[in-house]
Amino acid sequence: MATNSNIEWTDATWNPVTGCTRVSAGCDHCYAVKMTHRLESMGVEKYGGLTVLNNRGQRHFSGKVVCHDDALVIPLQWRKQRRVFVNSMSDLFHRDVPFEFIDRVFAVMALCQQHTFQVLTKRPERMAEYLNADDVQHRIARAIDAIEVQRDIVALQERWKPLSGVWLGTSAENQATANERIPNLRDCPAAVRFVSYEPALEAVLFGVPKSAIDWIIVGGESGPGARPFHCEWAESTIASCRAQEIACFVKQLGSNPFRNGRPLLLKHPKGGDLNEWPKHLRVREWPAGLCLRLTDEA
DSSP states (O other): BBSSSOTTSSEEOOOOEEEEOOSSGTTTTTTHHHHHHHHHHTOGGGTTTOEOOOSOEEEEOOOOOEEGGGGGGGGGGSSSSEEEEOOOOOTTTTTSSHHHHHHHHHHHHHHOSHHHHHHHEOOHHHHHHTTTTTTTHHHHHHHHHOOOOOOOOOOOOHHOOTTTEEEEEEEEOSSSHHHHHHHHHTSSSOOEEEEEOOOSSSOOOOOOOOTTTOOOEEEEEOSSOOOOOOOHHHHHHHHHHHHHHEEEEEEEEEEEEEEEEOOOOOOOTTTGGGSSGGGOOOOOOOOOTTTEOOOSSS
């Protein structure tokens, strides 16, 4: 958990689950693997035994996934309003996270109406299965009853479909994952649905109307061995978002950016300094009318 996050589109992170497994090419240089190993090396028990070296000496998640009941109460202790990235170090909808535990996570989010929770998954098919189960509202209601807090609670049915402070998103690094995952995301009730096009590994056409997706985040890969990011991919996404009235947030150009087929030399190691970007890429918009557009264009 971090009360302050360096991730540009959130304020804090909350990790009731640790550990994960690879699901697609977007996982290949996962920052969470490196951070998990670092925390494990520092003796942080929560992250112990979650990474291994393969036969080529590359570090990956071990496949062990752990749910942490003691971490569930953390957002209940935050009074100041904030955007909270849920499971920045894992995936809430990993197959080894029981629905009963997810019930408790959603119960905490329902109780914390002062916050906005951003749930990002590479497994939106399981998220859709969970949220569309006939008994999900009753299960979450029971989980709320089991949390012993002294506060007034609005009836769950008054804020369900969607929970007013829950944003649900999926990652899509290429056209294949976008085609596979976005339809599942569209099946999920949420205050905001968003797509994280990061790390962007190829050009993607987002042929979705605003009624289906509210927000698209764009970002190039960073860190050692970062794969190329072409600025034209961001340009195309910005244009598509504007045509479909979808908010667009360009997070970073990555550590290996190209423009017009040539390397774009940037000082910032992650390509995250907007002042170094072409002006038309300086776009950081928020969904639901919360817009900060850093560009000279109208």
